[in-house]
Amino acid sequence: MQAPTAADLLNQQVVQQALEEAWHDSLPADPLGRHEEGGWVYVEPATAIVFVRRAPAGAQVALDLSAPPVVPGALVVATFHTHPNPSTEGWEAGPSTTDTASAWLFGVPCLIRADNGVYTTGPVSRRGGLTGEQGYPS
Amino acid sequence: MGNTVFILAGDQALAIAQADATKAYHDLSPYRIQLVLEEDGWHVDYELKDPRLKGGGPHYIIEAQTGAITSKRYEQ
Numbered sequence: 001m002q003a004p005t006a007a008d009l010l011n012q013q014v015v016q017q018a019l020e021e022a023w024h025d026s027l028p029a030d031p032l033g034r035h036e037e038g039g040w041v042y043v044e045p046a047t048a049i050v051f052v053r054r055a056p057a058g059a060q061v062a063l064d065l066s067a068p069p070v071v072p073g074a075l076v077v078a079t080f081h082t083h084p085n086p087s088t089e090g091w092e093a094g095p096s097t098t099d100t101a102s103a104w105l106f107g108v109p110c111l112i113r114a115d116n117g118v119y120t121t122g123p124v125s126r127r128g129g130l131t132g133e134q135g136y137p138s
Numbered sequence: 139m140g141n142t143v144f145i146l147a148g149d150q151a152l153a154i155a156q157a158d159a160t161k162a163y164h165d166l167s168p169y170r171i172q173l174v175l176e177e178d179g180w181h182v183d184y185e186l187k188d189p190r191l192k193g194g195g196p197h198y199i200i201e202a203q204t205g206a207i208t209s210k211r212y213e214q
Contacts, residue, residue, distance in 0.1 A: 036193065036214070061214045062168060062186065062193030081192050083214045090162075096194025096213035098186045105189060 001045060003077050003126035006109035009041055009050065010118060018052040019080055019113040025057070026084035028115060036063040038081025041111070042074040045130045052080070061085065065106075070134045076108055077126045083114040095121035107137040144203055148173050151180035151200045154207065159184060159196045162212055169195045179208060 009015045022037040036058035042051050053069050058081070065079045085091035093114035095103075103110035103122020112119040127137045152173055159166055168191070169184040179202045184195030194213025201208050 038192065058193070059165075059168075061163060061195070062191050064190070065192055066190035079192070085212070085214045090210070091212045091214055092194070096192075098189065098194055098213075099192050102190055102192060110192070 001130040003129050004043060004050070005125045006078060006111060006120040009078050009109070010111065012050050014050055014052060015041055015080070015111070019111065019118065022054070022080065022082050023113045026082040028084040028086070034084040035060055036082050036084065038063050038065060038079060040065065040068040040076050041078040041080060042071055043077045043130060044074045046073060068135050075126065075130055075134060076136055078109045078111055079103070079106065080111040080113070083112055087114065087116055093117070094119045146180065146200070146202050146205050148175070148180065150205065152182060154200055154205055155182035155196070155198045158198070158207065158210070162196060175202060
């Protein structure tokens with residue numbers, strides 16, 4: 001079964017809402033408190049329901065999404081996270097080289113909310129489709 | 139007798155990068171640093187040691203004769 005693409009997921013209201021909530025929680029307007037937030041996007045193949053789980057808060061420029069919670073009957077189809085440091089102060093809004101490398105390593109698209117929009121990197125959709133391991137695809 | 143061309147030492151280039159990177163990133167302990175002298179100057183690249191993390195580091199090109207930062211990217 002074909003997994004949803006990054007573009008498919010960005011059209012889902014639950015994903016849009018998760019990106020906005022993560023952005024708000026990143027405290028982008030607070031120079032001392034801003035930090036990365038994010039989590040994982042899942043699909044339940046039996047029902048096609050899309051939902052998200054949040055990860056613990058990250059640091060100013062890093063977030064650990066390496067261990068998605070196992071949700072019975074559901075598969076991880078993307079990660080999402082924020083880039084809260086402002087592009088007006090010279091920060092790159094788009095994906096870092098590590099964002100891209102880890103997305104290919106995990107085998108799922110990486111969705112990023114920054115101050116000037118939403119970016120994607122990594123595979124177009126979950127490697128191998130909606131089959132395999134409950135966490136990241138092997 | 140030819141002119142002597144002054145080339146900034148690698149540790150001096152690193153010190154210039156480190157001073158700027160510390161101001162922007164505060165904690166540089168998660169990064170591995172690559173320092174390479176290329177035709178356009180010293181390239182100083184900070185990459186996360188853990189490739190499974192989301193995030194990024196600063197990247198610099200430092201003019202090898204003057205020590206000026208000619209290119210700077212703050213990845214996140």
